[in-house]
Amino acid sequence: MQKYSIFNLVKNAFSNHENWDLAWKDPTPKKEYDVVIIGGGGHGLATAYYLAKEHNITNVAIIEKGWIGGGNVGRNTTIIRSNYMYDDNALFSEFGMNLWRKMSQDLNYNVMFSPRGIINLAHSDAQMNIYARRGNSMRLNGIDAILLNREQVKEIIPMADFSENVRFPIFGGLMQPSAGTARHDAVAWGYARQADSMGVDIIQNCEVTGFDVSSGKIKGVRTSRGDISAKKIGLCVAGSTNILAEKLNMTLPIETHLLQACVSEPVKPVLDRVVTFGAGHFYISQSDKGEMVMGGDLDGYNSYAQRGNLPTLQHVLTEGIAMMPFLSKLKMLRTWGGIMDMSMDGSPIIDKTHIEGLYLNCGWCYGGFKATPASGWTFAHTIAQDRVHELNSGYSLSRFNTGHLLDEKGLGTKTWIS
Amino acid sequence: MLHIKCPHCGMRSQNEFSYGGDATIKRPELNKDISDQEWNNFVYNRKSLRGKHWELWQHLSGCRQWIKVERDTATHEIFNTLKANEDIS
Numbered sequence: 437m438q439k440y441s442i443f444n445l446v447k448n449a450f451s452n453h454e455n456w457d458l459a460w461k462d463p464t465p466k467k468e469y470d471v472v473i474i475g476g477g478g479h480g481l482a483t484a485y486y487l488a489k490e491h492n493i494t495n496v497a498i499i500e501k502g503w504i505g506g507g508n509v510g511r512n513t514t515i516i517r518s519n520y521m522y523d524d525n526a527l528f529s530e531f532g533m534n535l536w537r538k539m540s541q542d543l544n545y546n547v548m549f550s551p552r553g554i555i556n557l558a559h560s561d562a563q564m565n566i567y568a569r570r571g572n573s574m575r576l577n578g579i580d581a582i583l584l585n586r587e588q589v590k591e592i593i594p595m596a597d598f599s600e601n602v603r604f605p606i607f608g609g610l611m612q613p614s615a616g617t618a619r620h621d622a623v624a625w626g627y628a629r630q631a632d633s634m635g636v637d638i639i640q641n642c643e644v645t646g647f648d649v650s651s652g653k654i655k656g657v658r659t660s661r662g663d664i665s666a667k668k669i670g671l672c673v674a675g676s677t678n679i680l681a682e683k684l685n686m687t688l689p690i691e692t693h694l695l696q697a698c699v700s701e702p703v704k705p706v707l708d709r710v711v712t713f714g715a716g717h718f719y720i721s722q723s724d725k726g727e728m729v730m731g732g733d734l735d736g737y738n739s740y741a742q743r744g745n746l747p748t749l750q751h752v753l754t755e756g757i758a759m760m761p762f763l764s765k766l767k768m769l770r771t772w773g774g775i776m777d778m779s780m781d782g783s784p785i786i787d788k789t790h791i792e793g794l795y796l797n798c799g800w801c802y803g804g805f806k807a808t809p810a811s812g813w814t815f816a817h818t819i820a821q822d823r824v825h826e827l828n829s830g831y832s833l834s835r836f837n838t839g840h841l842l843d844e845k846g847l848g849t850k851t852w853i854s
Numbered sequence: 855m856l857h858i859k860c861p862h863c864g865m866r867s868q869n870e871f872s873y874g875g876d877a878t879i880k881r882p883e884l885n886k887d888i889s890d891q892e893w894n895n896f897v898y899n900r901k902s903l904r905g906k907h908w909e910l911w912q913h914l915s916g917c918r919q920w921i922k923v924e925r926d927t928a929t930h931e932i933f934n935t936l937k938a939n940e941d942i943s
Contacts, residue, residue, distance in 0.1 A: 453931050521877045529871070581861065618906060650902055667934075678900075678901065678902040678903075679904055682901065687895065687897055687899040687900070687901060688899060688900075689894075689900070690896035690900065690902060691875075691900050691902045692902045692904075692927075736872075736873050737873045737908055737925075738875075738876075738902055738903075738909065739927055739930070740904045740928045741926075741927075741928055741929070741930060744858070745855060745868070745930075746855055747869050779895075780898040780900075836897075836898040836899075837890055837894050837896055849898060850875065850898060851873070852873055
């Protein structure tokens with residue numbers, strides 16, 4: 437594989453950049469693989485990469501119904517953070533933060549990781565208390581957290597509404613300085629390029645139509661491009677998890693819901709942090725192109741539509757304008773939606789299943805993008821070793837049976853309420 | 855925006871309603887031995903169908919009654935609505 441470097445850039449400039457290698461191939465599926473990963477999103481691509489890199493398993497195929505990076509990895513708001521209170525979530529996410537920090541070097545691909553910090557705003561004394569508690573829990577797990585008072589927040593984001601008579605005054609906020617954003621497409625492409633170079637087959641436009649299971653063991657997968665046998669299969673399909681689970685006669689603690697995001701027209705640099713509204717569900721950052729990137733609530737009812745509905749968008753942007761009134765002057769450039777695998781306790785599942793050789797990775801709710809490297813790393817470990825790693829031991833499927841829920845937000849089973 | 859025909863009030867816009875999830879989930883019967891798996895299915899496990907889906911909605915800003923709605927989860931087309939005590943045929 438051709439390395440991306442300043443020297444190769446200069447060298448290729450002499451041939452008008454027409455002789456670069458393809459970033460990944462377009463192979464015909466083989467009859468048999470050691471591992472088949474279903475789903476060519478961020479998590480699937482990362483899983484294949486870590487299978488090859490960490491476990492030396494390279495006879496791997498990624499099967500993707502559409503094109504890689506066309507699902508949620510290209511539809512999120514690119515936020516990366518590890519500001520969780522529970523140990524299982526905090527340690528998993530912080531492990532991921534360390535992978536993010538060296539990802540551009542690891543993948544030889546600039547993912548534009550920008551640790552600009554995230555601020556969760558607080559709008560009452562009670563909320564300040566609970567943020568202090570979460571911040572302390574984070575620090576006990578080695579994650580940076582700073583509790584900011586109103587004046588400190590005002591210094592960082594003076595464009596927010598600090599006037600006196602507002603419905604949700606800003607009392608302060610919890611900041612994780614090392615959190616940030618990254619270029620989401622580059623993450624998918626970087627993982628794809630490296631996985632491909634180590635021998636992974638990336639098979640696009642290939643839909644899974646069924647599974648071969650005999651005597652409790654996975655044998656292979658049926659696809660629109662022929663049957664493929666595999667010793668192990670990893671399911672990594674986010675909002676389509678229930679559709680494939682039905683083909684396996686499995687019912688999962690997952691519902692598929694639609695989450696919208698949007699960007700404004702590009703403007704000059706105004707916001708150099710990620711900020712979330714504490715009295716509702718709204719988050720905002722500014723992209724390198726200058727667009728304000730915004731998101732918030734689910735549409736609120738089961739959906740596979742991949743496009744959103746206006747009432748929710750209006751509600752979310754009302755919260756945004758309450759927090760930063762200048763947003764009302766901006767024109768909307770694009771809105772879009774992605775289908776989320778909402779788990780019943782708000783935490784993901786990375787586990788083995790009752791079918792031998794079948795592994796499950798789903799339930800990412802609002803937080804799939806930031807988890808991409810850690811999810812891929814632990815899922816690869818779970819598949820290669822046929823046992824869960826300490827880092828994803830809390831993300832078991834059986835926790836719903838045993839009552840060991842990871843309800844970080846305490847929202848219960850109404851996944852559409854946020 | 856969805857338009858939902860409330861069986862009590864007629865056609866109303868979506869923002870008068872709040873969502874209540876899968877309408878086909880049945881609570882395990884009282885006074886019977888119930889396995890953990892049955893409870894698990896009732897509390898957590900969902901089919902989350904792509905296509906026709908019977909679901910509960912409450913006409914919160916209207917008659918406040920719970921109703922059942924048959925909606926396509928991919929196209930949002932609504933086929934049928936029922937009162938809460940009417941059985942899905």
